[in-house]
Amino acid sequence: MRRHAEVPGPLPVAVVIIYRTLGQLLPENYDVDRRSLRIPKRPIINTPIVSTVVYSEGVPSTSLLAQIITLEYTLLETEERTKPVCVYWNHSIPFQGTGGWSAKGCELVFRNSTHISCQCSHMSSSAVLMDISKREHGEVLPLKIITYTTVSASLVALLITFFLLAILPKLRSNLHSIHKNLVVSIFLSQLVLLFGINQTENAFMCTVVAILLHYFYMCTFAWMLVEGLHIYRMLTEVRNINHGRMRFYYSIGWGIPAIITGLAVGLDPEGYGNPDFCWLSVHDTLIWSIAGPIAIVVLVNIALFLMAAKASCGKRQWTFEKSGAM
Numbered sequence: 001m002r003r004h005a006e007v008p009g010p011l012p013v014a015v016v017i018i019y020r021t022l023g024q025l026l027p028e029n030y031d032v033d034r035r036s037l038r039i040p041k042r043p044i045i046n047t048p049i050v051s052t053v054v055y056s057e058g059v060p061s062t063s064l065l066a067q068i069i070t071l072e073y074t075l076l077e078t079e080e081r082t083k084p085v086c087v088y089w090n091h092s093i094p095f096q097g098t099g100g101w102s103a104k105g106c107e108l109v110f111r112n113s114t115h116i117s118c119q120c121s122h123m124s125s126s127a128v129l130m131d132i133s134k135r136e137h138g139e140v141l142p143l144k145i146i147t148y149t150t151v152s153a154s155l156v157a158l159l160i161t162f163f164l165l166a167i168l169p170k171l172r173s174n175l176h177s178i179h180k181n182l183v184v185s186i187f188l189s190q191l192v193l194l195f196g197i198n199q200t201e202n203a204f205m206c207t208v209v210a211i212l213l214h215y216f217y218m219c220t221f222a223w224m225l226v227e228g229l230h231i232y233r234m235l236t237e238v239r240n241i242n243h244g245r246m247r248f249y250y251s252i253g254w255g256i257p258a259i260i261t262g263l264a265v266g267l268d269p270e271g272y273g274n275p276d277f278c279w280l281s282v283h284d285t286l287i288w289s290i291a292g293p294i295a296i297v298v299l300v301n302i303a304l305f306l307m308a309a310k311a312s313c314g315k316r317q318w319t320f321e322k323s324g325a326m
Helices: 140-169 174-196 203-236 246-267 286-326
Strands: 015-019 043-045 050-055 060-061 069-074 083-089 100-102 106-111 115-120 125-132
Touching: 043 106, 050 069, 069 125, 083 106, 083 115, 106 203, 115 125, 140 174, 174 246, 174 286, 203 246, 203 286
Parallel strands: none
Antiparallel strands: 015 050, 043 125, 050 060, 050 125, 069 115, 083 100, 083 125, 106 115
């Protein structure tokens, strides 16, 4: 007589409930731990709330999952919604005994203009928290054609400029080394812009592209500042500063932008990349992490130009008086 394998016990049962409008009714309570959840300025639940639970032997399992589950959400609104954060309702958060939204154990793994995927290590009621903000609109196709054409031509011109500065022996000085570094920073920023600005399908890649663009654009303006400072020193210092080590200049041109970009990433990593393009939103305060330093560089360069012009005029007047006296 053939015997069948005995079932050890009742099979687990998974229950999934989708609440499409519950997010509008829940209180706006959020985890006070800033390491767990970076709350947007105008937060809103922009997906249905999905409740998942597994019953084993009639008892709901509340422990952490051995395998991470992936949930895909459809956005309720696709316009003027940015900074998605995967969250779940944590009943242990002390908000008048009701709990609140937390991001511990959940992370965003994919997003596009209509859907977002989250991975969570526990079962609960989860959703996607987003920020109500203006999105950047415009005529995409004409702008795309113009951008690709002009940026490609710019890359070719930058390559030619770099090789001329590197090959010609008469162009080997600190001033021309500054020019080479400036060309490199512009070239890298344009290259990342050309191939990465539209990588919005992959959230991680889009964030990396936005961070790189932030850094390389900062480097471009930093080397412009170095150039202005060097020209001013050439006009005011007696010794020849066109030859020698450039460690101070390198620390300004490549080091300070790295520090500023690192601080911006640490303060608001979700501010990099949005559903439209991989850059900083002009409607978000993070844009000041690049607009502020650029404004400072422009003002300092104007001051250096005025001081250099004054020094140059004074030098010419002294030379003219000396030649007249002779």
